[in-house]
Amino acid sequence: MKAFTDEQERVLIDWTKKYPYPNLGLIEALRAVQGWHRMVTPEAAARVAEIFSLPFNHVWGVATFFPTFTRWKTGEKRVGVCHGLSCWMKGSDKAEKRLEKTLGVPKKQATPDGKLSWETMECLGACEQAPALLVNDRLVGPATEDAISKLKP
Amino acid sequence: MTKILTKHFDEPKLHELETYRRLGGYEGLKKALSMERPAVLEEVKKSNLRGLGGAGFPTAFKWSTVPPEDKVPGPRYVVVNADESEPGCYKDRVLLTRAPHQLLEGLLIASYVIGAKDSFIFIRGEYQIQYEILEKAVAEAKGAGLLGDVNLHLMRGAGAYISGLDTALLETMEGKKAWPRQPPPFPTVAGLMGKPTVVNNVETLSMLPFIAREGGEAFAKIGSAKNGGTVLFSVSGHVEKEGVYEVPMGTKLRDVLALAGGVKGGKKLKCVIPGGTSMPPLLEKDLDVCLDFDAIRAAGTFLGAGGMIVLDETADAVEVAHNIERFLAHESCGQCTPCREGANWSERILERILEGKGQAGDAENLARVGENITGKVICALGDTVGMVTRAYISKFPDDFRKRAANHG
Numbered sequence: 208m209k210a211f212t213d214e215q216e217r218v219l220i221d222w223t224k225k226y227p228y229p230n231l232g233l234i235e236a237l238r239a240v241q242g243w244h245r246m247v248t249p250e251a252a253a254r255v256a257e258i259f260s261l262p263f264n265h266v267w268g269v270a271t272f273f274p275t276f277t278r279w280k281t282g283e284k285r286v287g288v289c290h291g292l293s294c295w296m297k298g299s300d301k302a303e304k305r306l307e308k309t310l311g312v313p314k315k316q317a318t319p320d321g322k323l324s325w326e327t328m329e330c331l332g333a334c335e336q337a338p339a340l341l342v343n344d345r346l347v348g349p350a351t352e353d354a355i356s357k358l359k360p
Numbered sequence: 361m362t363k364i365l366t367k368h369f370d371e372p373k374l375h376e377l378e379t380y381r382r383l384g385g386y387e388g389l390k391k392a393l394s395m396e397r398p399a400v401l402e403e404v405k406k407s408n409l410r411g412l413g414g415a416g417f418p419t420a421f422k423w424s425t426v427p428p429e430d431k432v433p434g435p436r437y438v439v440v441n442a443d444e445s446e447p448g449c450y451k452d453r454v455l456l457t458r459a460p461h462q463l464l465e466g467l468l469i470a471s472y473v474i475g476a477k478d479s480f481i482f483i484r485g486e487y488q489i490q491y492e493i494l495e496k497a498v499a500e501a502k503g504a505g506l507l508g509d510v511n512l513h514l515m516r517g518a519g520a521y522i523s524g525l526d527t528a529l530l531e532t533m534e535g536k537k538a539w540p541r542q543p544p545p546f547p548t549v550a551g552l553m554g555k556p557t558v559v560n561n562v563e564t565l566s567m568l569p570f571i572a573r574e575g576g577e578a579f580a581k582i583g584s585a586k587n588g589g590t591v592l593f594s595v596s597g598h599v600e601k602e603g604v605y606e607v608p609m610g611t612k613l614r615d616v617l618a619l620a621g622g623v624k625g626g627k628k629l630k631c632v633i634p635g636g637t638s639m640p641p642l643l644e645k646d647l648d649v650c651l652d653f654d655a656i657r658a659a660g661t662f663l664g665a666g667g668m669i670v671l672d673e674t675a676d677a678v679e680v681a682h683n684i685e686r687f688l689a690h691e692s693c694g695q696c697t698p699c700r701e702g703a704n705w706s707e708r709i710l711e712r713i714l715e716g717k718g719q720a721g722d723a724e725n726l727a728r729v730g731e732n733i734t735g736k737v738i739c740a741l742g743d744t745v746g747m748v749t750r751a752y753i754s755k756f757p758d759d760f761r762k763r764a765a766n767h768g
């Protein structure tokens with residue numbers, strides 16, 4: 208089975224042409240893959256390697272290095288709560304428990320309908336909104352009870 | 361108090377080109393472009409601008425180490441470091457959100473001086489909102505013909521703190537693991553794809569429009585000796601008013617704390633982390649320390665990237681040190697054995713102390729782990745591992761002793 212649709216293949220090829228050197232587009236290409244598949248599988252990495260004319264182990268090494276890329280399937284809404292120092296001081300532990308209870312799944316595991324997953328993250332650059340909450344790479348303010356209950360569709 | 365970067369922050373539409381230009385935006389670029397490149401560099405030199413990404417390296421000096429085109433022909437690049445991931449730091453996010461054109465103007469001035477025709481903004485992936493603001497600003501600037509012959513490229517990271525270190529940033533951009541390089545060569549000689557590359561922080565570059573417009577001396581005058589202009593502190597933790605405060609270089613810690621409304625709820629101060637969690641904390645007795653890159657060194661810590669975390673008397677030094685070491689262990693790139701193993705050990709020893717299973721000699725063990733890293737690894741993250749444990753143990757011995765006594 209093909210790893211990507213024709214349209215997705217076109218997007219990946221575009222990333223090889225966007226910058227002065229093809230390899231400069233690799234991280235963005237893998238970000239696109241993570242967005243489509245909610246994870247990066249070895250099969251997907253192998254196809255990306257072909258498109259970028261790189262060895263598979265190079266792309267797989269990169270895909271397994273960066274926290275944005277996962278080997279588990281995230282929810283459509285990927286939620287992160289910061290446990291950096293400022294956020295931990297303002298109750299990130301409590302926010303974690305509340306996320307687990309509200310979403311009904313432990314961290315790094317999507318809900319059965321695939322809609323949501325949550326995980327802890329390092330400093331999100333929003334320490335004044337502690338404990339900071341991130342939804343699909345967008346900072347949404349403090350992880351209050353209200354903010355967490357609104358995550359559910 | 362004199363403000364440079366946040367002067368117009370009460371303008372709700374400052375992020376739009378029209379508003380930015382109405383307030384004098386892109387005048388600095390215009391002026392710079394009317395000058396010879398060495399003359400602009402001379403103004404930056406006179407300004408005493410220091411790198412605000414953490415290291416405080418003199419900006420003009422960094423630029424002057426780029427080999428001239430007649431010696432090393434071919435492309436050269438300017439890269440904006442917008443990776444901001446040090447716990448406690450969020451001033452770049454605020455600058456990107458409120459004043460994207462200020463950064464673009466600064467980047468274009470730098471690109472002119474360096475001779476870069478391709479310039480990059482590398483922004484952490486978690487700043488998607490800010491990425492979109494930048495996309496819009498670049499399109500606006502391009503539409504208004506402000507980019508000249510410079511191609512501006514945006515690029516997002518993938519969640520690794522170490523990508524913020526300049527040489528690891530370049531590796532990430534090149535589509536590799538974010539493994540810091542062992543300099544020399546430094547990036548200004550061999551950077552992105554081996555070409556001369558200047559990497560500067562968001563805040564550093566945002567200072568350039570003022571310097572170009574008003575002159576280097578005017579900028580230098582605002583700051584302290586060898587530390588020109590202002591600096592942003594992003595304050596968080598136990599204070600009344602968290603937020604970003606811009607003050608002249610050399611302002612006393614006491615005064616920044618006062619701007620943030622002081623310790624929350626009238627509690628007593630335990631310590632202040634001045635520049636992000638990698639920097640050793642300051643105590644009540646240090647409140648008169650002047651905050652610039654040099655003066656703060658006398659108090660045994662660093663300005664870092666202005667991520668100020670205030671902790672009140674309820675904070676526990678063992679818990680704090682554990683949180684920081686957990687972060688470092690998670691973010692160590694794993695390239696150097698002493699750092700990879702040492703950060704983990706430090707985290708685990710502190711965890712054990714937290715669980716009440718501390719053992720005699722833990723403090724000595726933590727110190728030894730630190731010694732085995734310092735000076736034996738490629739980058740400053742490794743050095744931080746030992747520096748943090750050393751600082752908290754020596755400044756708060758009672759917090760460590762208490763746990764040992766409680767659980768005997």
Ligand SMILES: Cc1cc2nc3c(=O)[nH]c(=O)nc-3n(C[C@H](O)[C@H](O)[C@H](O)COP(=O)(O)O)c2cc1C
Binds near residue numbers: 411444446560739
């Ligand atoms: C572990 C580590 C992480 C860093 N992260 C950042 C960062 O996120 N942003 C940044 O501008 N500089 C960061 N730096 C500093 C950069 O290596 C580099 O000095 C800086 O971007 C240069 O810009 P400046 O001279 O304008 O400060 C980091 C340094 C270290 C050791």
Ligand code: SF4
Binds near residue numbers: 540699738
């Ligand atoms: S000191 Fe640590 S983070 Fe730095 S290069 Fe070595 S292993 Fe990587």
Ligand code: FES
Binds near residue numbers: 289292332333335
């Ligand atoms: S420590 Fe949580 S956002 Fe910075």
